[in-house]
Amino acid sequence: xxxxxxxxxxxxxxxxxxxxxxxxxxxxxxxxxxxxxxxxxxxxxxxxxxxxxxxxxxxxxxxxxxxxxxxxxxxxxxxxxxxxxxxxxxxxxxxxxxxxxxxxxxxxxxxxxxxxxxxxxxxxxxxxxxxxxxxxxxxxxxxxxxxxxxxxxxxxxxxxxxxxxxxxxxxxxxxxxxxxxxxx
Amino acid sequence: xxxxxxxxxxxxxxxxxxxxxxxxxxxxxxxxxxxxxxxxxxxxxxxxxxxxxxxxxxxxxxxxxxxxxxxxxxxxxxxxxxxxxxxxxxxxxxxxxxxxxxxxxxxxxxxxxxxxxxxxxxxxxxxxxxxxxxxxxxxxxxxxxxxxxxxxxxxxxxxxxxxxxxxxxxxxxxxxxxxxxxxxxxxxxxxxxxxxxxxxxxxxxxxxxxxxxxxxxxxxxxxxxxxxxxxxxxxxxxxxxxxxxxxxxxxxxxxxxxxxxxxxxxxxxxxxxxxxxxxxxxxxxxxxxxxxxxxxxxxxxxxxxxxxxxxxxxxxxxxxxxxxxxxxxxxxxxxxxxxxxxxxxxxxxxxxxxxxxxxxxxxxxxxxxxxxxxxxxxxxxxxxxxxxxxxxxxxxxxxxxxxxxxxxxxxxxxxxxxxxxxxxxxxxxxxxxxxxxxxxxxxxxxxxxxxxxxxxxxxxxxxxxxxxxxxxxxxxxxxxxxxxxxxxxxx
Numbered sequence: 001x002x003x004x005x006x007x008x009x010x011x012x013x014x015x016x017x018x019x020x021x022x023x024x025x026x027x028x029x030x031x032x033x034x035x036x037x038x039x040x041x042x043x044x045x046x047x048x049x050x051x052x053x054x055x056x057x058x059x060x061x062x063x064x065x066x067x068x069x070x071x072x073x074x075x076x077x078x079x080x081x082x083x084x085x086x087x088x089x090x091x092x093x094x095x096x097x098x099x100x101x102x103x104x105x106x107x108x109x110x111x112x113x114x115x116x117x118x119x120x121x122x123x124x125x126x127x128x129x130x131x132x133x134x135x136x137x138x139x140x141x142x143x144x145x146x147x148x149x150x151x152x153x154x155x156x157x158x159x160x161x162x163x164x165x166x167x168x169x170x171x172x173x174x175x176x177x178x179x180x181x182x183x184x
Numbered sequence: 185x186x187x188x189x190x191x192x193x194x195x196x197x198x199x200x201x202x203x204x205x206x207x208x209x210x211x212x213x214x215x216x217x218x219x220x221x222x223x224x225x226x227x228x229x230x231x232x233x234x235x236x237x238x239x240x241x242x243x244x245x246x247x248x249x250x251x252x253x254x255x256x257x258x259x260x261x262x263x264x265x266x267x268x269x270x271x272x273x274x275x276x277x278x279x280x281x282x283x284x285x286x287x288x289x290x291x292x293x294x295x296x297x298x299x300x301x302x303x304x305x306x307x308x309x310x311x312x313x314x315x316x317x318x319x320x321x322x323x324x325x326x327x328x329x330x331x332x333x334x335x336x337x338x339x340x341x342x343x344x345x346x347x348x349x350x351x352x353x354x355x356x357x358x359x360x361x362x363x364x365x366x367x368x369x370x371x372x373x374x375x376x377x378x379x380x381x382x383x384x385x386x387x388x389x390x391x392x393x394x395x396x397x398x399x400x401x402x403x404x405x406x407x408x409x410x411x412x413x414x415x416x417x418x419x420x421x422x423x424x425x426x427x428x429x430x431x432x433x434x435x436x437x438x439x440x441x442x443x444x445x446x447x448x449x450x451x452x453x454x455x456x457x458x459x460x461x462x463x464x465x466x467x468x469x470x471x472x473x474x475x476x477x478x479x480x481x482x483x484x485x486x487x488x489x490x491x492x493x494x495x496x497x498x499x500x501x502x503x504x505x506x507x508x509x510x511x512x513x514x515x516x517x518x519x520x521x522x523x524x525x526x527x528x529x530x531x532x533x534x535x536x537x538x539x540x541x542x543x544x545x546x547x548x549x550x551x552x553x554x555x556x557x558x559x560x561x562x563x564x565x566x567x568x569x570x571x572x573x574x575x576x577x578x579x580x581x582x583x584x585x586x587x588x589x590x591x592x593x594x595x596x597x598x599x600x601x602x603x604x605x606x607x608x609x610x611x612x613x614x615x616x617x618x619x620x621x622x623x624x625x626x627x628x629x630x631x632x633x634x635x636x637x638x639x640x641x642x643x644x645x646x647x648x649x650x651x652x653x654x655x656x657x658x659x660x661x662x663x664x665x666x667x668x669x670x671x672x673x674x675x
Contacts (some may be wrong), residue, residue, distance in 0.1 A: 027216065059548035060612075096545045129477025129638055130486060131542025132554065132617065138544075165519060166620075169478075170471055171539070171631075173620035182618065 002072045007095035037178040044069050050082050054090040054143040055098050055137045062140055064148070072149040079108040083118065088147050098134070100127035106162070112118060114154030115177055116146055122161050128169045155179050216240065216250050216321070223379050223400065229328075232301060237591045238323055239294055239301035242273070249315060262300045269314035273302060280310045289312070335359035335427075338381040342393045348434040349391035351409050356381070363418070363431065369411050371418050373431060375647045376404040392433045409433065419531050433527055461535060462667045464526040468621060469494035470539035470631075473517025478542030480637025481555040482647055486540040487515065489646050493634060494538050496656030503666045524584075534595065534663065535629035537621050540646060541636045549639040550610030552586035553600040554631045555592035555617040556585045556623060557616030584624045589616075591628040594669065598630060599662030606658035607651075609635055609642070628666075632659055 048071045054063050069085050083105045087098035102123035109117045129133065129179040142154045155177035158165060166175050185387045215229045216238070242262060251266030261274040272281040275295040279286050287310050304321050307328060312319040318331045320324065339354035354622035364372040380400055389395040392415040397408040411433060418433045459641035469490040471477030477486025491512070498508045511526045512518050527535040541552065585592070596614035604611040615631075622629040634655055635642035645651045 010552070016672060049491070055544070057547040059543050096543075096547070098544050100544075125644065129542040129544055130540075131638070132539065132619065132633060133548065133552075133636075134542040134544055134638075136617065170475060170520065171619055171621070173520075173618070173623070 007126065012106070016020070023041060039123055044079070046072070046171050048078065048134070050085065051145065051148040052086045052090070053098075053141045054086075054092075054095045055141070057094050057096050057131045059096075060135070061135060062144060063090070063092070064144075065090055065092055065095065067091070072143065075110060075150070076108045079110070079116065079118075080105050082145060083108065083142065086141060094136055098137040100124055100138070104125050110150075110153075114152055115157060117157045118142065118146075119159040119162055123159055124158075125165065125168055130169045132171040134167075135167070135171050138184050139172060139174065139178065143178055143180055147180040147184055151182055156183075193498065197322055209653070210518075211336070213419040214326065216326045216328050218330060221329060221331045221382075224382070231326075234294060234301075235291060235303075237291065237303060238321070239303055240307060241298070242293070242300045242302050243298070245302070245307070245311065247586055249311065249573045259457055260295070263310075264314075266311070267315045269312055271306075271310045273300065273306065273310075275300065278303075279307060282310050282313055283542075305375070309489065320335060332378055332379050335378045336381040337375055337378050337384060337407070339384060340396060340398065340407065342387050342396060342409075344388050344391040346431070348414075348432050351393055351396070351407070351431040351433070353431075354408060355429065357427060359427075359429075361429055365418065365500035371409045371411065371431065373407045373409070373429065374401065375407070375429065378405045378407055392435065419529065430529075438592040462670060463505070464509070464530060464532045465501055465534045465536060465663065466496055466509045466511060466532040467494045467501075468523045468527070468535065468537040470513040470537060470621075472512050472515055473510070475517060478637040480540070480542070480643040480646070481546065481640055484637065484643065484647055486542075487639055487654070489540050489634070489637075491515070492649075493652050493656050493659075496653050497536070497538070497617055497659055498659045500660035501663060504660055506663070520620045523621045524541045524629070527629070528624065528626050528649050530625055530657075534666075535618075535622070535625045536599075536663070537629070537631040539631055539633045541638075543636055543638045546639055549636050549642050550598070550612040551603050551635055552633050553614045554597040554614035554617040554622075554633070555596040555614065556589060556619055556629065583624055584626050585629060588625070588628050591621070591670070592593070592630055595628045595663070595666045596630045598669065599630060599659055599667040601660045603632070603634075603655065603666065606661075607655055609645070628643045 006183065021057050048066055049066060050071075052065045052067060054065060055061065056063050057092055067085065069081065070082045087097075087099040087105070089099075089102050102121070103122070104121040106119040106121060108119070111117070124138075139158070142158070146156055147153050157177045158168065158174045164175055166173065168174060214233070215228050216231050218227045219228055221370055227244075227248035230241040230247055231238050233239075242264065243253065245251075246264055246266070249266045251264050254263045254265065255261075255264070259274065261272050263270050265270045269283055270279065270281075270500070273289070273293050276292045278289055278292040280289050289303055289305040289310060291305070293303065293306070294301045306318050307321060315330070315332065316332065319328060321328045335358065337353055337622060338354040338356050339352075341352045343350055343352075347458065351373070353373065353376070356377070359378050360376040362374050362376070364374070370644065386396055386398050389410065392412045393409045394412050395410040397410070399406045399408070409431065414435060416434045417600070418431055469487070471485075471487040473487075475487065479485050479491070491514075498510060501508050509526075509530050509532065511523045523537065524535070593614070598613070600614040603609070617631075619631055622631060635646055637643055637646065
């Protein structure tokens with residue numbers, strides 16, 4: 001059988017189609033923090049580019065900062081490390097940290113249904129400056145930071161010293177799971 | 185071969201026919217006891233063993249389940265009407281029509297001289313559906329157990345509280361109820377469609393409730409609270425606890441608006457969609473007791489500032505003709521949801537929670553007035569009573585404020601506008617927030633934050649007596665503006 005140019009073109013197009021389809025399929029795969037995005041791979045092993053949510057100085061809107069930090073391999077460990085970085089505070093000018101001083105993260109637990117439990121130390125409540133605005137932005141910072149770095153998170157549950165709390169500063173009910181969509 | 189097989193075939197046929205006849209024919213007549221759990225009643229029904237199972241006499245079932253039977257002589261179909269539903273069954277047909285749907289009762293009903301007999305699945309499926317119950321049968325003990333999937337009144341308590349006596353009814357699940365005080369010396373609470381738990385113990389009377397009678401009425405459970413001579417008005421309250429009805433009987437005060445209100449028509453009344461006379465305001469001074477709230481640059485605890493402003497606001501509103509109640513009059517701890525409960529219990533027309541704001545830096549400043557943003561249905565938790573005055577339906581606590589959000593938004597704007605105009609404060613506007621103390625309120629409700637304790641200028645102003653007095657007056661004017669704007673409008 002004689003190979004005609006048209007056959008070559010068809011073959012090339014077929015190969016190109018397969019390559020394109022394969023690339024598209026890869027793009028659809030959910031982002032997995034263990035494998036990391038290409039940007040993270042460039043940072044080297046154990047380093048991750050994360051997003052942290054703070055607030056503007058007038059307490060009117062959230063402000064996101066991106067930062068490269070060393071993280072452990074496991075997901076819960078990464079979340080704990082990211083929240084610790086959030087507590088450390090912002091780097092930008094005119095950006096205000098929203099976590100009370102002295103607060104530590106005791107543990108982070110992910111469940112199988114998009115929920116994440118964050119157990120803070122008692123300083124979250126004891127050192128909070130108060131006010132519904134201060135409280136709202138503390139909650140939004142934690143919820144948004146977790147949802148930005150772990151897109152599968154649908155709700156966040158606040159615990160203090162391992163126990164459920166009614167509010168952080170007396171205004172917003174945090175006794176149940178907080179939906180990401182409501183606080184992001 | 186053919187002749188040798190014939191007797192065997194005949195024998196097999198004969199045995200088959202005999203077996204069929206034996207199974208089809210009633211083996212023995214018996215009786216089952218139907219136990220209606222939670223209703224305190226039972227009934228006996230005739231049964232027979234046939235086709236390897238138990239059949240129940242439909243006429244007896246009709247009597248036990250308070251139904252009526254209708255027989256169509258042309259089709260032979262028997263329709264049982266029970267609890268407003270129609271179940272049609274006929275001899276030889278294993279499918280029963282239940283209103284507009286067909287249910288397979290697995291075995292066809294049998295007809296005998298004394299009517300139609302139905303198989304167990306007729307009870308456990310068709311009848312259970314019609315009476316909204318779980319029905320189980322036990323052949324070894326000869327019992328049928330009917331457990332209504334209706335709310336049960338599980339407990340009743342009567343206890344004295346400041347200013348009155350409260351009757352609390354515990355429910356197994358949400359229920360509708362209405363109250364009636366037309367007898368004059370008693371309040372009837374009808375828990376509609378409810379049954380009585382076997383474990384319920386009727387308590388002795390105390391205080392303004394001298395005794396309690398609990399009866400199974402045709403339309404539910406009727407609890408009658410017999411009132412003392414000095415009893416005044418009563419009200420049903422909104423609770424954050426799920427599945428409770430709480431009736432507060434208050435000490436009688438001649439000519440008080442509350443007594444007059446309780447003596448108003450006792451039929452269930454819609455509280456939404458009616459014009460509401462706005463005369464009672466509950467002011468909630470934020471925080472208190474061991475919870476100081478925001479402690480600002482000057483070391484002034486929020487709980488003291490809010491109480492001082494609340495007292496000033498109380499005076500200013502009383503001058504405007506409002507009847508005013510405070511959720512706390514001193515330095516007391518008060519759970520956040522209890523604040524809304526107090527407003528509901530008082531049948532307040534407006535709820536104003538007074539707070540001081542706080543921030544993580546000294547930069548944020550100004551006053552803001554917040555109302556409760558509506559909660560998406562899928563996000564709600566907990567439950568409560570929806571309506572507070574003469575009856576209601578238990579519903580989710582988070583949704584209690586939902587019908588009032590538009591009015592709350594208007595109230596927030598009215599108060600904010602007056603505060604912004606009168607006070608030398610930065611304005612942060614009125615906004616919808618997720619605020620726990622407003623969630624359960626069954627009236628327009630807002631939180632007024634009178635500046636930031638963490639800002640130097642605001643903190644200095646908060647320490648000033650004059651400033652607090654002027655602020656209280658500005659808030660009161662905003663409330664009056666709102667009341668004027670609501671005249672002729674419906675909530």
